[in-house]
Amino acid sequence: MKYYYLIIILLFTITTAHSQASNDHIFPASAAAKPYIDFDSKGFVIEGKRTFLVSAGLEYARIPHELWYDRLLRIKRAGFNCIEIYTIWNFHEEKEGKFNFTGDRDLGKFLDLVKQLNMYAIVRVGPYYCAEWDNGGYPIWLKFKKGVSVREDNKPFEQYVDRFFDHLLPVVFNRQINKGGAVVLVQLENEHPKGWGTAMPNGYFTHLQSKALHMGLQVPYFFSGLHHASDPAGDGKLDDAKRSNPWFSTEFWSVWYSQYGAKPGDDQLYDRRTWKIIAHGGNGYNYYMAHGGSNFGYTNNDEDAASYDYGAAIGQTGDLRPIYYAFKRAAWFGRSFQSVLENSTDATAKYSNIVTDTAIKVSARTSQVGDIVFLDNPGAKPVKVNVADAALTILPGEIYPLIRNYKLSAGVMINRADARIFAIADQQNTTTIILDAEQGEPLSLHLTTNGDAVNTTSSALKIDGHKVDLNMPMPAIDKPLEFNFTAGKQTIRILVMNREWTDRTFITEAAGQRFIISGANYVADVSKQVRQIKLTTEDPLVGAKANKILVYTDKEAIALNVPAIKLRAQPDSIMLNNWEAKAALAGNGTAGWLKSTHPQPMGADADVTPDAWYKTILNIPSTGKYTLQVNGGGRGQAYVDGKPAVKWQLNDNEVSFNLKKGRHTFTVFAAHDGRDKLAAYLGPIDKVDSKGIFGNALIKKGGPFITELGNWFFTKAAKKDDVKNGPPTFDTSAYKKYKIGNDVFNLKEGFAWFHTTIPQQVPGTSKIKLLFKSVDENATIFINGKQVAHHDGWNQPFDVDITDATTLKKPIDLSIFIENYSNEGGIDQPVKINAIGDAQAITGWQLKGGPGNPFADTGWAKLAGKSTAMPCFYRSTFTVNAAKKPTFIWRIDPKNLGHGSIWVNGHDLGRYPEKLDMKSLYIPECWLKDGLNQVVIYDEDGKHPDDVKIVTEPGAGRLIKTLTATIKD
Incomplete structure (x- = not known):
């Protein structure tokens, strides 16, 4: 039961109890790293600055390395300043002793990209990962090592962990922030039932700690995780006098791995749960997942297939969902006011009477540089309240922040902001405040300056000596409103937008200069050379429309010349024909097969695929129905003298079928749909979730037994x-x-x-x-x-x-x-x-793992005839215009096939059938060629690909534009 409940219950309840109720402490940095990454009970300090960590969980292992930069940039554009990753063991040591840190496995290059984008990294080095990944990340070969008991104080297990760490940890530790890299936190182990935070219940934890410190771990670290939950803030009681470190959630589950795409209400639900963290003293969070990606090859566990979309903010194909923009708003607020949020105490009592309506719950944080009051409407209807001179509407589920006495800069203070602040952005000598309000809502912003302020824009901005007031209802707008004043050498710019505009506002950097770009659905690369700024934007192909785009430098606002949108219709589908076929490895010959007395589990021959063939000889004394008993896991298809005999679920441990008297060649094809992720499993790894057939094989006339x-x-x-x-x-x-x-x-x-x-x-x-x-x-x-x-x-x-x-x-x-x-x-x-009692033992088994070579040129013939029960390869070609914009997102639909894998141009897209609502498999655009492309399918059930087609995902397609503008020096 625990094995199955953990998929649902452990992740939602148990781990939360471990991390929150038991231990959520963090080991401090070494003396060498403390100047670069440090903390106290109120927050993180990175390179001497109070820093609110807004982290995005993704796995480089689920993204082609050609798309790493694209996905990281999308995350950065949403206001995230940190990335959290697993370093999955069987991704880097798939075959024993053969370590791979190149190409899609080049962890060093990935972490260097994170640093290049001026972001931080939290690295979870394992050796266990979970992650809905095949075998929880353990290499298959580990199952065949004598005496290995995982996640325990077990010398054989620690020996293999140490060997992996000898290759992995230098890649990570050489990129710690004090060594010029991006890594600010490290997690040892993951979701271990016995130890979270700084708890070290046994010698296994001590061993991991000793190994990591010996290898050069210097940044702060912890065990297993911190505050894993779908609503990490819970009842909002995050302050803890006993905790010496910040409150941080390493797994804030945003949506879930059983979902593809956005569903109505996701953005409001997880937006509220994020603001609960901000409002109650949390010092950061990591969304698991911010981008899910794909289970390429054979990496999926038994709950997934190719897609790990997760319903995430950034979809499997890189598309942006409504939740992306909700996360962006919270991220920029948290980072804009990190000087408060990373150094605050509870001030709820001080502001408890700021509103009188009991439908609104009040919480507040106070610090040396200012206060933030949060008005929380947990109800399903909007609530109107009066705050000072502003009549505010708190939306259903909204947590509305009010700023009090905030030190904006050396010479300017926000005395009171009774309006939503989207972000504050410093741009050279200009500080920009972005307000967010809908038509009719109050714009109530009150500032003071050290010296006299000078109004440089609108009469709506009232200035009286040291006092600057904006107090007006939000008008209807077709572009942001701009108000400016100067205080000494500093310019304060106030940009006023509605939600539609803040969703389409991005704060970017280029050539050491900061730009605010408004009006684009997404801004990708931004570059600046001399007086020219160049930017790449994206719009969704579905519902795309021409938008005004404005670029705000520190000196001016530039309206870009946006060309009219010219859309090409997305193709409905591309049918595949001219199929060729060849039989997969079907047991002909036994050269190179693993021989044994009893059948061995899949992987015993070092094969890592989810397919295997078994062969032996049966001597049957009389004709009749017989029952075969053998331990197993996965799906099985038996052949007698080369002809299909029976299919069964191998974990049923027995199957009955008819046999004639005499000597027969008996062949079993075994396949599985992913190994269990082994959540919370401790113990002998050879005793759990074996696949194929294994152990004593018996046969007896009659049955089932x-x-x-x-x-x-x-x-x-x-x-x-x-x-x-x-x-x-x-x-x-x-x-x-x-x-x-x-x-x-x-x-x-x-x-x-x-x-x-x-x-x-x-x-x-x-x-x-x-x-x-x-x-x-x-x-x-x-x-x-x-x-x-x-x-x-x-x-x-x-x-x-x-x-x-x-x-x-x-x-x-x-x-x-x-x-x-x-x-x-x-x-x-x-x-x-x-x-079954006494029965004939079947001995003399041979094993051969894998489907065979899908790319071998020999054996192919034009597809003909009907589908068979024999595993089979199929191949065809299709043509796409992969170079021309707009970008269509292509997928392959394995309609009416059985179980198997698909390769496009030699790249393994992963397993089918899908278990999510999206049944087609994503083809990463970097793997497509402009023109002719090859597809190879391996169908374990031998079903013909007559209905397979290439399709687009309309909601993920995007229009890409490159825009330029001339700016002032």
Whole structure:
């Protein structure tokens, strides 16, 4: 149960409890790094400046390296100043001892790009990652190393971790901020059940710490994570006198991995949850994910396929969703007022009477440089309140910030801002305040200066000596309003916009100069040479319209000449034809196959794909129905003498089919759809989530022989020692009905008895085997009141034999005493009876992993005939105009195919069928050629690609324009 609940419950509840209630402390920087990255209980200090960390989670492993810059720039343009990443082990050491830090795996280049963009990096080095990634990031070869117990104080495991860290950590540590790089925080381990923050419960944690420090870790670090939740601020009580470091969330789950694209309300929901952090003393956050990306190759776990879109702010294809613009508003506010937010204490009591309407909740932060008051409307309707001389409307769910006594610069103070401030941007000797208001809302901004102020623009800006006041209703606008005044040598510019304009406003830099660009849906590259500024903008192809674009330098506002939009219709689809086909590796010949007495799990031959072939010989004494029993995981297709015989789910552990008397070549094709991410799993890695077929293989005439036990009951026990007294007498007045998979402990430690009755067996049965897939977490087994077995650890299969002939002649009382020590507990998986008894052992197995070479030129022929049950390769070509703008986003739709993989121009797009609403697979534009492109499909079910087509994603397409303007020196 824990194994499955953790996918949902652990990530939403349990990890939050670990990080918030248990330990959210951070180890401080070394003396060498402290001048560059430091903190106290009120906030982060980076290079001597109080810094609000607005971080975006993404994985370089899920993005082609040609698109790293594009995705990072989109994040930067949304106001983020930090990136958070995993350094996934099996991405860099897929084959044992062969480390790869080149191309898409060039972590150093990625971190250098982050630095080039003047952003920071939080690096989560593992060795466990989760991340809905195949095997949680563990290399497959690790499963075949003797004695390896993961995430524990286990010398073999630590030995392999150390070898990986010897290659990984120098790449990261050479790029710490004190060494001129981007890295400001490091996370060791990830979501470990026993230790978060600075908790170090055992030698495994000590070992990781010692290794990292020995290798040169100098920036602050922590274990497992901080405040993981979909609403990290919770009830808003973030101040903690016992915490010596800032409050930070390393995983603020923005949407979820089960969603593709935006759904209505996402932006409002996560916007509010972000502002709760800002309003209640949080010092930063990291959205997981800000950009999801793709599971290329065989990297998906069993919950995903090719897409890891996550419903994120930046979509799988780089498109921008409404939530992107919500995140941008919060980010720029947090960074604009970081001098307050990173050095504040609670001032709610001071401002509790600022409004009288009890529908509005008030919180406030105070610091040496000013105060911020937050008006929170948690309701579903707008609320109007009066604040000083402003009648404000607080929207449903909105947290509205008011600025008080804020030191804007050396000579200017914002005494009161009763209007939304989108951002404050310093531009040489000009400081720009951007206000955000809708028509009719108040523009109430009141400042004072050290010397007399001079109005340089509008009469609406009232100046009286040292006092500067803007107090007017927001008019209808077709472009931002601009008000300017000077105070000494400094210019203060006030730009007034509505939400439509602030969404389309970007604060950028080029050639050491800052620019504010308004009117574009997205601004990509900006460059400046002498007196010319050049910028690239994007507009969505769906609903694109010509917008005014204004560039604000420190001296002027420039209206750009924006050409009329000329759209080309997006193609509906490109049908593929002229298909060629060839059989995939189907077991012909055994050269290079792994030979063994019993079948070995997939990966035993060092193959890392989700496909494998098994071969052996069957000697059948008489014709009839036979049952094959063998442990397994994934999907199976059996062939007898080369002809399809039967398909089954391998984890059923048995399958029945007809066989004729004689000697037969028996072949099994095994495939899986991703390995489990092993969330919170501790223990022997060879005991969990093996794929293919493995262990003793038996065959017997008749069957099936495995049945599932039902009619379960449970009763609570008081203490662990109750097991010594044996199971209490079964009485339905004391026992309650139990459903396999349910938690009986309410996420807490506890003990319980579970009971069912094993039916009387068929006369002559000499042996049955009880099959336990998983119990949570320790189990003691009793037969008719007598203890017969004990097992420690959840999610580890184990068996119990019953061989007493007298016992088998009657119904049997089966009792299980379960000890639960963390989170949910009970019987995770169905308990089954195996009554196969004596059966013929099948030995002499051979294994060959992988589908074969999809790019080999031999064996191809024109596709003909009907689909077969044999795995097959197909290839075709298609033509696109990949160089011409606008940019269409191309996908491939594997309609009516089975399970498999797709390559375009040699690049593996990932696995299908998709598990999200978007069923087609994204083709990164950097992998397309202008003109002829090749597609290769490997379909494990042998289904023909008659209906496969290339399609566009209309909502992701964009129009790209390059604009220039002349500016003043």
